[in-house]
Amino acid sequence: xxxxxxxxxxxxxxxxxxxxxxxxxxxxxxxxxxxxxxxxxxxxxxxxxxxxxxxxxxxxxxxxxxxxxxxxxxxxxxxxxxxxxxxxxxxxxxxxxxxxxxxxxxxxxxxxxxxxxxxxxxxxxxxxxxxxxxxxxxxxxxxxxxxxxxxxxxxxxxxxxxxxxxxxxxxxxxxxxxxxxxxxxxxxxxxxxxxxxxxxxxxxxxxxxxxxxxxxxxxxxxxxxxxxxxxxxxxxxxxxxxxxxxxxxxxxxxxxxxxxxxxxxxxxxxxxxxxxxxxxxxxxxxxxx
Amino acid sequence: xxxxxxxxxxxxxxxxxxxxxxxxxxxxxxxxxxxxxxxxxxxxxxxxxxxxxxxxxxxxxxxxxxxxxxxxxxxxxxxxxxxxxxxxxxxxxxxxxxxxxxxxxxxxxxxxxxxxxxxxxxxxxxxxxxxxxxxxxxxxxxxxxxxxxxxxxxxxxxxxxxxxxxxxxxxxxxxxxxxxxxxxxxxxxxxxxxxxxxxxxxxxxxxxxxxxxxxxxxxxxxxxxxxxxxxxxxxxxxxxxxxxxxxxxxxxxxxxxxxxxxxxxxxxxxxxxxxxxxxxxxxxxxxxxxxxxxxxxxxxxxxxxxxxxxxxxxxxxxxxxxxxxxxxxxxxxxxxxxxxxxxxxxxxxxxxxxxxxxxxxxxxxxxxxxxxxxxxxxxxxxxxxxxxxxxxxxxxxxxxxxxxxxxxxxxxxxxxxxxxx
Numbered sequence: 271x272x273x274x275x276x277x278x279x280x281x282x283x284x285x286x287x288x289x290x291x292x293x294x295x296x297x298x299x300x301x302x303x304x305x306x307x308x309x310x311x312x313x314x315x316x317x318x319x320x321x322x323x324x325x326x327x328x329x330x331x332x333x334x335x336x337x338x339x340x341x342x343x344x345x346x347x348x349x350x351x352x353x354x355x356x357x358x359x360x361x362x363x364x365x366x367x368x369x370x371x372x373x374x375x376x377x378x379x380x381x382x383x384x385x386x387x388x389x390x391x392x393x394x395x396x397x398x399x400x401x402x403x404x405x406x407x408x409x410x411x412x413x414x415x416x417x418x419x420x421x422x423x424x425x426x427x428x429x430x431x432x433x434x435x436x437x438x439x440x441x442x443x444x445x446x447x448x449x450x451x452x453x454x455x456x457x458x459x460x461x462x463x464x465x466x467x468x469x470x471x472x473x474x475x476x477x478x479x480x481x482x483x484x485x486x487x488x489x490x491x492x493x494x495x496x497x498x499x500x501x502x503x504x505x506x507x508x509x510x511x512x513x514x515x516x517x518x519x520x521x522x523x524x525x526x527x528x529x530x531x532x533x534x535x536x537x538x539x540x541x542x543x544x545x546x547x548x549x550x551x552x553x554x555x556x557x558x559x
Numbered sequence: 560x561x562x563x564x565x566x567x568x569x570x571x572x573x574x575x576x577x578x579x580x581x582x583x584x585x586x587x588x589x590x591x592x593x594x595x596x597x598x599x600x601x602x603x604x605x606x607x608x609x610x611x612x613x614x615x616x617x618x619x620x621x622x623x624x625x626x627x628x629x630x631x632x633x634x635x636x637x638x639x640x641x642x643x644x645x646x647x648x649x650x651x652x653x654x655x656x657x658x659x660x661x662x663x664x665x666x667x668x669x670x671x672x673x674x675x676x677x678x679x680x681x682x683x684x685x686x687x688x689x690x691x692x693x694x695x696x697x698x699x700x701x702x703x704x705x706x707x708x709x710x711x712x713x714x715x716x717x718x719x720x721x722x723x724x725x726x727x728x729x730x731x732x733x734x735x736x737x738x739x740x741x742x743x744x745x746x747x748x749x750x751x752x753x754x755x756x757x758x759x760x761x762x763x764x765x766x767x768x769x770x771x772x773x774x775x776x777x778x779x780x781x782x783x784x785x786x787x788x789x790x791x792x793x794x795x796x797x798x799x800x801x802x803x804x805x806x807x808x809x810x811x812x813x814x815x816x817x818x819x820x821x822x823x824x825x826x827x828x829x830x831x832x833x834x835x836x837x838x839x840x841x842x843x844x845x846x847x848x849x850x851x852x853x854x855x856x857x858x859x860x861x862x863x864x865x866x867x868x869x870x871x872x873x874x875x876x877x878x879x880x881x882x883x884x885x886x887x888x889x890x891x892x893x894x895x896x897x898x899x900x901x902x903x904x905x906x907x908x909x910x911x912x913x914x915x916x917x918x919x920x921x922x923x924x925x926x927x928x929x930x931x932x933x934x935x936x937x938x939x940x941x942x943x944x945x946x947x948x949x950x951x952x953x954x955x956x957x958x959x960x961x962x963x964x965x966x967x968x969x970x971x972x973x974x975x976x977x978x979x980x
Contacts, residue, residue, distance in 0.1 A: 390840030483812065488781065523785045533777055
């Protein structure tokens with residue numbers, strides 16, 4: 271019983287990274303129709319930038335939670351302005367190739383500059399311990415990661431459903447022509463939404479910094495699982511991305527516990543099953559565009 | 560083609576060396592050239608120039624080999640047998656097939672007399688086969704498999720630095736004897752991880768301990784939380800991690816996260832390089848025990864060499880860097896003693912040779928299996944408070960004598976090594 275609780279918390283903590291990053295991926299896909307393969311690299315950049323801020327400016331974990339997403343937001347805006355926007359009108363494959371190439375470039379640049387063995391990061395003292403529930407010891411950090419990302423996901427959800435900005439973004443996603451006809455400048459929202467999606471990947475990176483190895487390659491495996499998450503949740507579905515993120519985290523944790531060497535395979539088995547039963551994903555709409 | 564070539568003249572930077580090089584261009588050079596195959600000695604460094612092993616060996620091992628060339632020239636000056644020495648390098652990307660092609664290219668086309676380093680066991684075994692077929696020398700440093708001195712040993716392949724037996728024997732035995740009797744081992748499920756687990760189990764059981772659980776994990780993997788919970792559930796004294804590189808860093812971060820040390824479960828690491836400690840930060844590793852082949856701050860001799868290395872590379876050397884230097888220097892010295900770079904002559908010169916240098920303490924090129932034995936060290940990562948300068952991370956707890964640090968000759972032979980003929 272105790273182990274079950276531990277595995278669950280571990281799964282939800284691991285799922286938090288997937289949920290946050292997949293949320294960014296879903297938002298970008300929703301508005302631009304771009305499958306951003308560089309998302310794993312952006313997650314990596316989030317972690318690397320937090321390590322560099324700590325190393326060079328003594329900026330710790332807490333301020334990094336705000337500063338790094340802002341930096342990544344600007345990075346995303348530049349990316350959209352300078353590269354992605356020129357390919358949006360073409361076959362989606364072009365942007366897929368662009369972002370894939372971009373991720374290779376980013377990873378190699380980081381390797382070149384900071385080597386392959388990773389950057390050090392100090393854990394925030396307050397999150398270092400464990401919380402005892404009954405006779406189970408749960409790492410504070412895992413609980414924090416889960417709670418924090420849940421709050422962020424809910425905030426993003428509220429932003430999209432309850433605010434005027436969210437309404438415009440959703441309208442631009444679902445019926446761009448109609449929205450434009452109603453006098454809304456759809457193009458104006460594309461760039462910040464892309465930046466926002468990248469910022470979410472960066473945020474996942476900040477959360478990973480104290481907890482995982484900060485290396486140039488940390489996003490390469492991550493992005494593959496991320497795509498499984500997005501497919502399971504339904505491409506472009508915000509709720510789907512979040513639910514599937516946590517779900518995949520749980521599948522991974524229990525897979526590791528009961529079928530260690532197959533832990534990653536299990537995720538893709540789940541993905542295959544979902545595609546078989548519901549090709550548009552758990553929360554995806556039937557393709558209408 | 561990613562070969563960088565360095566001519567003898569370019570390597571000789573200092574004034575004194577330049578003079579020596581000029582001298583060689585004169586009539587005296589005549590004496591040496593007849594004894595050199597292809598008129599020069601070519602040293603090939605074949606390793607990972609861009610991937611996971613780049614920092615612990617990689618380009619800086621090439622620099623280390625160049626240091627050896629420089630030292631050889633300074634030492635022998637006009638009397639040098641190797642009048643022209645070229646250092647070439649290639650990236651094998653840790654892939655056995657690339658290593659195989661590159662090694663063939665080095666021996667065949669670039670006329671390499673010896674190849675150095677080659678991390679990743681599968682790649683190393685491929686190069687060993689090339690060495691055997693081409694009858695040229697190969698000094699393995701980067702790879703850990705005992706196959707190189709076992710079933711797949713050959714006359715032209717020397718195994719330097721470390722191997723899985725030496726790591727397991729050092730860490731497994733010592734930690735068990737110090738009271739860490741019950742072990743849980745977590746290992747990546749591929750050749751290296753399985754080898755290490757086997758060697759550790761033998762060492763632990765041989766010292767009266769027990770492996771209560773051995774848990775395989777995917778590779779690469781960034782989430783070890785669940786594996787750690789499983790391992791801790793059997794209440795071991797020690798968790799042994801056989802992970803390497805980025806996976807090891809993930810592992811240690813999450814071991815700390817789970818607070819297992821506070822529960823009295825210690826951490827022992829199968830293979831660790833000083834570059835790992837540097838990248839994770841010493842506080843996360845503090846207290847971890849592991850076996851070291853060489854440590855830069857161990858004594859004055861090491862330190863002096865490490866200072867030179869730092870001037871050139873801007874970083875402190877790992878044991879792999881020092882071992883590459885030593886292997887290249889020992890090779891060149893053997894050329895000097897033999898008066899030729901003929902591979903068979905060098906092999907007979909080296910086999911049975913006993914030597915001390917900056918890397919090899921009580922070193923011996925064992926004739927029976929081509930294992931190069933030397934003192935090894937049991938190290939412990941310091942607390943952050945006791946670190947006095949950058950890279951000063953290790954406390955050497957014990958020196959393991961060369962005669963005990965490596966697999967006994969009988970075992971190599973029992974494993975199928977027959978240098979015979």
